[in-house]
Amino acid sequence: MNEGTSEGDRRLEAWLADAPRVAPSAAFRAQVMGALARRRAGPVRHFLFSPRILKWNFAGLAGAFAVALLAVGIAWTLQPSVDPGPDAARVVKVRFVLDRPGASAVSLAGDFTGWKTRVALERQADGTWQAELRLAPGEYEYAFVVDDDQWIQDPSATRFRNDGFGGRNAVLLVPGVNGDRNAG
């Protein structure tokens, strides 16, 4: 029995001696150290301070990137869309009025809108159309657009200028808060 055991021990010893030696991975060390730490520290301390190994692959990375992108997009969408406009401290409110009771829509376009007809005037009870804009001090050319395709000059403007295409634009001069004008 002893002989058999000794023979077995020797064979095991020889097998172990010939077996390739493998260095433990960093993860293994971390796990061991983590287990040791768990024994010494409380669960909160362990949770906060025990070392961790981040395992990653490209799919996981792409997923994380997508989530981050989505979060940024949502934050961007939800941010308040307040545009203080140019030189917010000096902008001046300007009211535009057009007396055109028969119109079904009136908008305003000028160099302050990049000539986009995106400022819609609101119909008032008295039949006039009005809009209020906040403009920085300066000189502007503008026109009204009635029913989406009829460009007309402001009939109550006092100054007009050739628009370069054979028509005319009304000219608006917005005074500064202290009477001055933006230098651009």
Place this chain on the structure above:
Amino acid sequence: MGIGMQAERVTVALLLLTIGWAACAQTTWDEAASRLRAASLAPEQVTAILERARAHGLDPRVAGPWAARAAGLAQDGIPSAILGERISQGLAKAVPVGRLESALADLDANVRWVNGLLDRITARAERRDNPGQTELALRAGEAALRAGLSRDQLERALGRRPVTLEQAVVFSQTASSLLAAGVSVADVIKALEGPAKAGISAAEMQRLERRFVAELAGGRTPDEAFEDFRSELGATMRDRVNGPGSDVREGMRRQLGHEMRDTMRETLGGPGGGAHMGVGAGAGAGGSPGASGAAPGRARAGNR
């Protein structure tokens, strides 16, 4: 069965053709956008221009000459945004392409001429140090020409003498402001030429233009407002007989400073140099360019 297969093949071919055509068209619009952006037009301006051009059913190739013109301006140091704005306005007003191109050619020529005028009458160092003010002077000069002044008349309105950028802006704006109210070209030149030659400061002229516009908004006729403008200008000129005020002396000091910097750069061989400036009596003064009064007509402007 033969007819069915043929119909199927024709359908597929048509589908492929449509996809191919759409892809080509998209590529061409993309190319147009790239060319306009390469001509220093802002991306949002390019987008707006091309959206309108597409909405009007224009061929994307129409943007080629626009891009070439804008690139030419940018190459000569002139902000191409001025051209982009005119394109936007023309497309918004559904101006036919031929007329739009003609208007752009006029704008191109005028703004280049104003640029040359500024080269002659303002200090290079001042233009280089104040690109915003230089752009404002270009716009003001172009607007004055569009308002009805000839090139020679604009030069006369600026006094045919060295001026500061502020003076160039304010005198041009005052001229176009008076013309926009219906004052005749002859009266405008007559009113501005003398004060410009005498070197009335930008601040003084700005004050008078602001008052002119305010009077119009207050209900006075253009003739009445212009009479007041002339009378006030005359009084200002008479006051100047007693010698330049502090603002004028400040203008002279600044003008001299710009000229000295130009001269030093030329002497040392550095960049810039070359503006040939004389120092006129009472050249320029402080204060923001332009004048303002009240908004015209029923476009009411007020500080809140």
